[in-house]
Amino acid sequence: MSSNPAIPDTAVSRLATYLRVLTESQRDGRQYVSSASIGERAGVSPDQVRKDLSHFGEFGRPGVGYDADQLRRHLARILRLDRVQMAVLVGAGSLGSALARYSGFEPRGFRIAAVFDVDPERVGTKLGEVAVEHVDRLPERVRALGASIGIIAVPRVACQRVAEAMAAAGLKAILNFAPAKVEVPESVNVRSVDLARELERLAYHLPG
Amino acid sequence: MSSNPAIPDTAVSRLATYLRVLTESQRDGRQYVSSASIGERAGVSPDQVRKDLSHFGEFGRPGVGYDADQLRRHLARILRLDRVQMAVLVGAGSLGSALARYSGFEPRGFRIAAVFDVDPERVGTKLGEVAVEHVDRLPERVRALGASIGIIAVPRVACQRVAEAMAAAGLKAILNFAPAKVEVPESVNVRSVDLARELERLAYHLPG
Numbered sequence: 001m002s003s004n005p006a007i008p009d010t011a012v013s014r015l016a017t018y019l020r021v022l023t024e025s026q027r028d029g030r031q032y033v034s035s036a037s038i039g040e041r042a043g044v045s046p047d048q049v050r051k052d053l054s055h056f057g058e059f060g061r062p063g064v065g066y067d068a069d070q071l072r073r074h075l076a077r078i079l080r081l082d083r084v085q086m087a088v089l090v091g092a093g094s095l096g097s098a099l100a101r102y103s104g105f106e107p108r109g110f111r112i113a114a115v116f117d118v119d120p121e122r123v124g125t126k127l128g129e130v131a132v133e134h135v136d137r138l139p140e141r142v143r144a145l146g147a148s149i150g151i152i153a154v155p156r157v158a159c160q161r162v163a164e165a166m167a168a169a170g171l172k173a174i175l176n177f178a179p180a181k182v183e184v185p186e187s188v189n190v191r192s193v194d195l196a197r198e199l200e201r202l203a204y205h206l207p208g
Numbered sequence: 209m210s211s212n213p214a215i216p217d218t219a220v221s222r223l224a225t226y227l228r229v230l231t232e233s234q235r236d237g238r239q240y241v242s243s244a245s246i247g248e249r250a251g252v253s254p255d256q257v258r259k260d261l262s263h264f265g266e267f268g269r270p271g272v273g274y275d276a277d278q279l280r281r282h283l284a285r286i287l288r289l290d291r292v293q294m295a296v297l298v299g300a301g302s303l304g305s306a307l308a309r310y311s312g313f314e315p316r317g318f319r320i321a322a323v324f325d326v327d328p329e330r331v332g333t334k335l336g337e338v339a340v341e342h343v344d345r346l347p348e349r350v351r352a353l354g355a356s357i358g359i360i361a362v363p364r365v366a367c368q369r370v371a372e373a374m375a376a377a378g379l380k381a382i383l384n385f386a387p388a389k390v391e392v393p394e395s396v397n398v399r400s401v402d403l404a405r406e407l408e409r410l411a412y413h414l415p416g
Contacts, residue, residue, distance in 0.1 A: 002415070003415060012412045016405070079408065080416065085411055087407070094302075095309075098301075098305070099403070107404075108404035172414055172415065189413045191410055194312075195307070195312060195313070196315075196316035198383055198399055198401055199357065200224040200289075201217045201221065202399055203318075204220045205380075205397045206356050207380065208210045208211070
C-alpha cells in the first residue's frame with residue numbers, strides 16, 4: 001500500500017479534470033497531448049498542468065508532449081480511479097435517497113453499492129436498483145463489496161455512531177452530510193459537506 | 209448598495225464561524241471577547257482571527273478585546289446575515305425535495321421560502337411546509353419574498369435555462385446542484401456543488 005503525497009484539494013480536483021480531458025483526447029484518437037492542450041480543455045494554464053503533474057514524477061518529453069494513454073492510466077492510478085470505487089451509504093431518508101439516486105457519481109467512477117438504515121419501514125425497500133439493508137449488515141457488506149468509502153446521510157444525533165461503525169467496518173474514507181463534526185481514527189479520512197456553508201459564501205457577495 | 213472586499217472563501221467561512229461563536233458568547237453573558245477566545249472556540253489562531261477581521265476596518269481595543277455585541281452585529285451585516293436570507297429552489301425531484309427538507313439551513317440564517325417545478329404531478333404537492341409552484345411564477349414570487357438566492361436542483365439539461373430565469377427574476381446568487389456549468393451575467397454569483405468532486409478528493413487519499 002502506497003500513499004499519495006499531500007497536495008491541496010484543489011490540485012486533486014485539477015488532476016481529476018486532466019484525467020477526464022485525457023479520456024476525451026483518447027476518444028478523439030490523439031496519441032500525444034501537450035500541457036497546453038490539456039490546460040486549454042481543463043481551463044488552467046500549461047504551467048499549472050506541468051506543476052500539478054510534477055508532484056508525481058517525470059512525464060512527457062519536451063517538444064513531443066505526453067503519451068496520452070500512459071498519462072491517463074497513471075493519473076487514474078494516482079486518483080484511485082483505475083477501478084470503480086464502491087461506496088456504501090448509511091441513511092435512507094430524503095437526503096440519502098437523493099444521493100442513492102444521484103446520477104453524477106457513476107460517470108466519475110463511484111458507485112453507491114449498498115444502502116443502510118435502522119428504520120424497519122425503510123429496510124427492504126428499494127432506492128433505484130439498491131435494496132435498503134439493516135445497518136447491522138454494514139461490516140459484512142463492506143467486506144463483500146470491497147467498499148472503501150462510506151457516505152453518511154443520517155440525522156445529526158446519529159452521525160458519530162455511524163462514523164465509528166464505518167471505521168470499524170474498515171472504510172478508509174467518509175463523506176459526511178450530517179450537519180455535525182464526526183471524530184474517527186486518524187487512518188480514516190473524513191470530508192464534511194456543509195450545505196449551509198455554500199450559502200454563506202454566496203451571501204457574502206450579495207449587495208449590502 | 210455596498211459590496212464586500214474580495215477575500216478567499218475560506219475566510220468567509222471563518223467569519224461565519226466567528227459570528228456563531230459570538231452569538232454563543234453573548235448567550236453566556238460575556239460583554240468582551242478576545243481574539244484568543246474567539247480563535248479557541250473557532251479552532252483557529254488568534255492571529256488568524258485578527259487578520260480576518262482586519263479586512264473590515266478596526267475593531268477591538270488592545271487589552272480589552274472586542275465588544276461582543278458590536279462585533280456580532282457588524283459581522284452579521286458583513287455576511288448579509290443581519291436578516292433571514294430568502295432562497296427559492298427550482299426542482300422538486302429527489303435532490304430538491306431533500307434540500308427543501310434539509311434542517312441545516314434555517315439555523316444558519318437561510319430559508320427556502322418557495323419551491324418550483326414544471327412537472328404537473330409535482331406542482332401543488334407539499335414539501336415540508338412549502339407548496340410546489342409552477343416555475344412560471346418564479347419572477348413574481350422572488351419579488352414578493354424579497355428573495356436573493358436561487359438553488360438549482362434540476363437535471364443537467366435544464367439547468368442553464370433555470371439559471372437564466374433566476375438571473376432574469378433578479379436573483380443575485382445561485383447555488384447549482386446540477387452536474388453541469390451554468391453561465392449567467394456577471395452581476396450574478398454562482399457556486400456549483402459538485403458532489404462527485406468531494407468523492408474524488410477522498411479517493412486520492414485512499415491507500416493505493
